[in-house]
Amino acid sequence: MHWWTLVDECIENNAFPNHFLQLATIKDDNSPAVRTLVYRGRNEEQHILMISDTRSEKYAQLMSNPKAEISWYFYDTREQFRISGETLCVTPKDQDFDVSRLWQDLSPAAKQQYFWPKPGVPITDKTSTYITGKNDTRGKQEKLHQDELDLTDPPSHFCVIKLIPVKVDYLQLSQPKHERQIFEYDIVSSQWHSIALTP
Numbered sequence: 001m002h003w004w005t006l007v008d009e010c011i012e013n014n015a016f017p018n019h020f021l022q023l024a025t026i027k028d029d030n031s032p033a034v035r036t037l038v039y040r041g042r043n044e045e046q047h048i049l050m051i052s053d054t055r056s057e058k059y060a061q062l063m064s065n066p067k068a069e070i071s072w073y074f075y076d077t078r079e080q081f082r083i084s085g086e087t088l089c090v091t092p093k094d095q096d097f098d099v100s101r102l103w104q105d106l107s108p109a110a111k112q113q114y115f116w117p118k119p120g121v122p123i124t125d126k127t128s129t130y131i132t133g134k135n136d137t138r139g140k141q142e143k144l145h146q147d148e149l150d151l152t153d154p155p156s157h158f159c160v161i162k163l164i165p166v167k168v169d170y171l172q173l174s175q176p177k178h179e180r181q182i183f184e185y186d187i188v189s190s191q192w193h194s195i196a197l198t199p
């Protein structure tokens with residue numbers, strides 16, 4: 001069975017939410033960094049799609065080293081996928097279909113977040129209103145500003161992270177015995193090969 005079939009079955013058989021995954025990247029000092037992201041589906045090339053912000057640390061890490069791994073756990077069926085490969089980050093200037101499609105799919109509230117100040121910097125008086133929604137005079141002005149935003153097109157720092165899988169480590173904690181399989185992509189034959197492993 002192809003591992004995507006296993007993923008599809010998991011999405012179907014697990015109660016919502018089943019679309020949070022952890023993305024691990026490598027920092028410049030070679031230490032790991034991991035955080036939660038939303039799975040945004042896959043494209044025709046079978047890339048795993050996520051969205052983010054080019055002003056974030058993960059983007060800088062992926063620009064230095066595009067290798068990444070996601071860990072995706074399905075609670076109800078007790079299945080884990082660890083999927084590794086190289087990433088490709090695309091932004092509005094790339095005129096990529098997935099960028100426009102995923103932007104259109106976002107709710108207005110989710111789109112507005114991309115017009116917040118750069119992530120990961122200290123909060124100032126000017127920026128606190130975005131974060132706390134503080135209702136002082138400046139807060140009202142900023143709120144007005146947010147409501148007037150043109151959300152038709154994504155800002156230049158909106159990005160789609162595409163993970164191109166080359167290896168999948170699948171684990172199912174079924175009873176009475178656990179099951180583990182490794183799927184690896186063979187570039188020569190363009191085929192996925194799998195092998196069962198001790199868990």
Ligand SMILES: Cc1cc2nc3c(=O)[nH]c(=O)nc-3n(C[C@H](O)[C@H](O)[C@H](O)COP(=O)(O)O)c2cc1C
Pocket residue numbers: 020033034035036037038039050051052053056057058059119120
């Ligand atoms: C449930 C949940 C979902 C999240 N989804 C995303 C997402 O889809 N994209 C994203 O960039 N950050 C998402 N985040 C925030 C990231 O986990 C992270 O805090 C942020 O992107 C900054 O990470 P960085 O400094 O490593 O770049 C989410 C956080 C949580 C808790």
